[in-house]
Amino acid sequence: MKIIVCIKQVPDTTNVRINPETNTLVREGVQSIINPFDVYALEEGVRLKEKHGGTVTVITMGPPQAVEALRDAIALGADNAYLVSDRAFAGADTLATAYALSCAVRKLSGADVILMGRQAIDGDTGQVGPGVAENLGISHVTDIRKIEEITDSRIVVERLLEEGYARLAARLPIVLTVVKEINTPRLPSLKGKLAAKKAEVPVLKAEDIDADLERLGLNGSPTQVMKIFTPTKPPGGKKFTGEPSVTVGALLSELTEAGISIRKTGK
Amino acid sequence: MDPIRVITQNCVGCKLCVKACPYDAITMTGPLVEGKTDRATAVIDLGKCTLCGACVEACKRYNAIVITRRTFKGQDVTTYAGVAVLAEHRRGKIASVVPEIIGAARALATARSTTVSAILVGSGVRTYADELLSYGIDEVWMIDDPSIGDFDEDVQAELVSEILLEKKPEIFLGGGTVVGRSLLPRVAARILTGLTADCTELSIDAESQLLRQTRPAFGGNIMATILTQNHRPQMATVRHKVMTPAEKVSEPKGRVVELKHIPVPKSKLEFLEFVEEKSATVNLVEADVIVSGGRGIKDPKNFALIEQLALATGGAVGASRAAVDAGWIPYSHQVGQTGKTVKPTVYIACGISGAIQHLAGMKGSDMIIAINSDPNAPIFDVAHYGIVGDLFQVVPELIRRLEAAG
Numbered sequence: 291m292k293i294i295v296c297i298k299q300v301p302d303t304t305n306v307r308i309n310p311e312t313n314t315l316v317r318e319g320v321q322s323i324i325n326p327f328d329v330y331a332l333e334e335g336v337r338l339k340e341k342h343g344g345t346v347t348v349i350t351m352g353p354p355q356a357v358e359a360l361r362d363a364i365a366l367g368a369d370n371a372y373l374v375s376d377r378a379f380a381g382a383d384t385l386a387t388a389y390a391l392s393c394a395v396r397k398l399s400g401a402d403v404i405l406m407g408r409q410a411i412d413g414d415t416g417q418v419g420p421g422v423a424e425n426l427g428i429s430h431v432t433d434i435r436k437i438e439e440i441t442d443s444r445i446v447v448e449r450l451l452e453e454g455y456a457r458l459a460a461r462l463p464i465v466l467t468v469v470k471e472i473n474t475p476r477l478p479s480l481k482g483k484l485a486a487k488k489a490e491v492p493v494l495k496a497e498d499i500d501a502d503l504e505r506l507g508l509n510g511s512p513t514q515v516m517k518i519f520t521p522t523k524p525p526g527g528k529k530f531t532g533e534p535s536v537t538v539g540a541l542l543s544e545l546t547e548a549g550i551s552i553r554k555t556g557k
Numbered sequence: 558m559d560p561i562r563v564i565t566q567n568c569v570g571c572k573l574c575v576k577a578c579p580y581d582a583i584t585m586t587g588p589l590v591e592g593k594t595d596r597a598t599a600v601i602d603l604g605k606c607t608l609c610g611a612c613v614e615a616c617k618r619y620n621a622i623v624i625t626r627r628t629f630k631g632q633d634v635t636t637y638a639g640v641a642v643l644a645e646h647r648r649g650k651i652a653s654v655v656p657e658i659i660g661a662a663r664a665l666a667t668a669r670s671t672t673v674s675a676i677l678v679g680s681g682v683r684t685y686a687d688e689l690l691s692y693g694i695d696e697v698w699m700i701d702d703p704s705i706g707d708f709d710e711d712v713q714a715e716l717v718s719e720i721l722l723e724k725k726p727e728i729f730l731g732g733g734t735v736v737g738r739s740l741l742p743r744v745a746a747r748i749l750t751g752l753t754a755d756c757t758e759l760s761i762d763a764e765s766q767l768l769r770q771t772r773p774a775f776g777g778n779i780m781a782t783i784l785t786q787n788h789r790p791q792m793a794t795v796r797h798k799v800m801t802p803a804e805k806v807s808e809p810k811g812r813v814v815e816l817k818h819i820p821v822p823k824s825k826l827e828f829l830e831f832v833e834e835k836s837a838t839v840n841l842v843e844a845d846v847i848v849s850g851g852r853g854i855k856d857p858k859n860f861a862l863i864e865q866l867a868l869a870t871g872g873a874v875g876a877s878r879a880a881v882d883a884g885w886i887p888y889s890h891q892v893g894q895t896g897k898t899v900k901p902t903v904y905i906a907c908g909i910s911g912a913i914q915h916l917a918g919m920k921g922s923d924m925i926i927a928i929n930s931d932p933n934a935p936i937f938d939v940a941h942y943g944i945v946g947d948l949f950q951v952v953p954e955l956i957r958r959l960e961a962a963g
Contacts, residue, residue: 512751
């Protein structure tokens with residue numbers, strides 16, 4: 291079974307704080323990590339390989355330093371990695387990113403299963419997975435919480451929806467995006483770390499993946515950011531301190547005054 | 558030529574661009590500013606730059622940073638008109654986000670003096686068409702075919718694409734739901750246009766008449782306004798529970814247009830079953846009141862207290878990532894950046910410190926009430942009302958009062 295996992299290198303937002311004076315992100319000391327959702331996708335790929343044999347290839351589109359994320363992925367069990375990197379990719383929106391990644395997947399002769407996280411924690415769009423599938427002309431299912439079974443041609447998955455989950459069967463090849471519930475990722479092994487250190491990570495440039503230059507990066511992006519701003523901070527609220535009977539009473543009378551009831555109505 | 562450049566002659570070394578850059582891509586390491594020995598000019602690291610344009614905006618006064626683009630050829634924008642929405646439905650119901658998208662679409666259509674249409678594909682969907690008309694939809698573009706399953710998203714994406722190519726609306730909106738955020742990206746990649754995810758604000762730019770699509774990124778720490786200039790339709794998914802729903806009209810005037818000539822392909826997906834989440838208190842996205850527990854709950858069995866408060870308020874049970882990661886409660890309850898984004902009328906956070914990832918998922922709530930023993934917990938910064946105290950004393954007291962009042 292051939293498995294490709296698409297990952298993204300993102301700022302480790304657990305470290306992100308807002309400077310209250312400038313109201314901007316404090317970036318000092320912020321590390322880059324593999325997008326947390328992609329770690330679950332990678333783990334699922336490695337588990338599929340362990341159970342059914344095959345290879346796990348990790349790819350990312352990003353600047354040269356994104357090679358670090360690929361090495362981390364090898365430490366977590368991927369067999370090999372490719373960095374899709376070229377100045378021509380800069381400024382790509384989700385359409386151009388999905389196009390470039392699909393060209394790279396094609397260059398690597400496709401895969402049976404292409405996995406990625408449901409969204410990246412910096413952009414929060416979740417649009418690249420379905421876009422890659424469309425470009426490759428194959429099916430996709432988003433928000434997978436379980437792969438129930440997989441054979442050479444068929445897969446059964448559970449897809450998380452707002453009010454429950456759906457069990458779906460699909461043909462391979464397929465693009466799947468995963469939610470956190472799918473597994474518990476392992477920590478890097480010593481063997482994996484050594485492999486990561488030694489691994490050669492080939493770089494795929496625009497010309498290597500036979501991409502149409504017009505469809506890449508800023509040129510290939512229909513959307514453009516017009517303005518970036520920090521949201522207005524909500525005004526500070528009222529804080530009650532003291533004995534619970536007093537504070538709860540104060541809260542409830544404030545709510546009554548504001549015309550809000552939090553008591554269950556008789557529906 | 559690089560897509561982004563610093564015009565050194567214009568740069569005054571003010572560093573506004575460094576502050577504005579969300580990607581840390583600008584340093585003041587260029588040649589010195591003319592006539593000043595203590596100020597260097599800006600240099601952009603193209604490896605880090607995503608061409609987001611924040612610096613260009615910050616440098617408006619000096620015009621020292623320019624972005625040049627040669628976008629691939631889009632559609633002939635002059636042939637597109639009207640606003641369309643996706644009428645998402647499954648298991649016998651129109652999705653609750655649909656009236657909200659219609660509300661947003663109507664406001665945009667009014668600004669553009671045009672109509673609102675709904676795209677409705679599925680099996681036995683005629684009854685939904687009437688419901689859509691009752692929200693004031695002008696035209697329902699419908700494909701009603703018994704072979705289209707609720708979960709045949711591949712077929713639906715293809716049909717929606719065909720309808721868009723034929724009807725050419727200038728704006729197309731879908732819900733920021735699981736299905737909307739899966740189907741619309743597929744459609745956008747198929748018909749080659751731009752799509753903005755999970756918008757919280759939509760308006761028409763007075764000057765350009767383009768759709769201004771505003772959305773949070775970086776877990777809500779940054780807002781971005783996005784335009785789709787040369788491609789049509791301008792597509793966006795819309796966050797649930799943000800837009801004001803359309804009101805029902807007393808006399809629907811719209812009509813249903815059946816598009817029978819569009820062939821329905823066969824799905825490659827096979828629906829097996831749907832399993833509804835057992836817990837009645839789990840549909841966080843729809844809930845009007847949410848009671849959430851965090852690290853301060855200390856023990857899984859203490860979640861019973863949260864459930865009791867949820868019961869007393871008629872609300873749903875949420876949790877912070879800390880509580881989910883500790884295995885105290887299933888992931889489906891998680892609120893936050895890597896969980897669900899919620900916007901209830903009232904959000905009650907119990908024993909939640911308010912990590913930025915959690916705030917990202919709930920700070921859009923109409924009212925936030927925080928109960929925490931640490932008076933400096935960041936949750937109090939976003940809370941409208943806060944009680945500083947031990948939740949094991951405060952929550953029972955609150956339950957007692959609510960029940961007594963009943």
